Amino acid sequence: xxxxxxxxxxxxxxxxxxxxxxxxxxxxxxxxxxxxxxxxxxxxxxxxxxxxxxxxxxxxxxxxxxxxxxxxxxxxxxxxxxxxxxxxxxxxxxxxxxxxxxxxxxxxxxxxxxxxxxxxxxxxxxxxxxxxxxxxxxxxxxxxxxxxxxxxxxxxxxxxxxxxxxxxxxxxxxxxxxxxxxxxxxxxxxxxxxxxxxxxxxx
Numbered sequence: 447x448x449x450x451x452x453x454x455x456x457x458x459x460x461x462x463x464x465x466x467x468x469x470x471x472x473x474x475x476x477x478x479x480x481x482x483x484x485x486x487x488x489x490x491x492x493x494x495x496x497x498x499x500x501x502x503x504x505x506x507x508x509x510x511x512x513x514x515x516x517x518x519x520x521x522x523x524x525x526x527x528x529x530x531x532x533x534x535x536x537x538x539x540x541x542x543x544x545x546x547x548x549x550x551x552x553x554x555x556x557x558x559x560x561x562x563x564x565x566x567x568x569x570x571x572x573x574x575x576x577x578x579x580x581x582x583x584x585x586x587x588x589x590x591x592x593x594x595x596x597x598x599x600x601x602x603x604x605x606x607x608x609x610x611x612x613x614x615x616x617x618x619x620x621x622x623x624x625x626x627x628x629x630x631x632x633x634x635x636x637x638x639x640x641x642x643x644x645x646x647x648x649x
Contacts, residue, residue, distance in 0.1 A: 502631055506624035509594045510633050513622050516567060516589050517637055520556055520618075524639045529647040530603040530614045533557060537601040537616065540574065553580060557599075561588055564595035597623040597632055605648045606640075614641045614648035 524530075527539035536557030543552045551574045559568040572584040590596060598621030605612045616639045623632045 498626060498629065502624055502626040502629060505593070505626060506622065506631055506633055509622045509624055510635070512591050512594050513596075513620060513635060516594075517618070517620065517635065519589065520567075521637065521639045523554060524616055525642050527554070527641055528614070528643045528645045530616055530641070530645060531647060531649055532601040532603045532616075535599045537603065537618070540578075541571075550574075551578075556589075558596050559588075561592075563592040565597060566590045566594065567596055567599065595623045595625070597621040598634070603648050605645070610648075611644035611646045612648075613643075614645040615639070616641070 523541055524537075524539060527541045530537060530539045533555070536555060538553065538555045541552050541554045543550050553572045553574055555568075555570040555572075557568055557570070558565055560566075561568075566588045567590045568586055569589045570584050570586040572580040573582050575581045598619065600619045602617045604615055606615055617636070618639070619634060619636045621632050621634050623630055
């Protein structure tokens with residue numbers, strides 16, 4: 447009799463313990479999983495976008511570094527150049543060169559041209575005779591690497607004063623574009639060069 451009463455008391459205690467415990471329904475579980483999935487989708491999407499932006503910025507930085515070196519080469523030649531003419535997407539000028547100890551006047555043309563990887567800066571150099579006419583075959587080469595896409599090249603040339611001949615001031619603006627998976631970003635570089643040689647032509 448005592449054992450029977452003890453067993454009933456034990457069963458009643460277990461029922462109370464079970465009744466006091468609260469669980470989750472299937473609907474609550476599905477709602478929780480849906481909210482978790484939404485947060486994960488947003489987080490993963492933001493991470494992927496940040497990685498894409500980082501790749502794009504790294505491409506632009508690399509292209510800008512290369513373009514800065516190219517611009518420095520162009521400026522060195524322009525500082526001793528003369529007779530500047532601004533072209534469509536480029537510039538033309540005369541440049542004194544020392545070929546095997548002999549001073550030779552050459553014509554240099556920098557112009558934005560289509561390349562196999564995109565738009566690039568091409569340098570064309572020609573030899574001038576005593577009358578200023580081109581002799582021989584011009585030599586052309588791209589001076590920007592294949593990671594540089596030049597989307598804009600504008601040159602403005604003007605004399606410091608109305609007196610001619612005089613020093614020529616050349617203002618160059620270049621646009622460098624980087625693209626990654628359909629997203630593009632452009633960085634503009636502007637530089638002003640003053641020729642050390644007087645020019646009769648600066649336009």
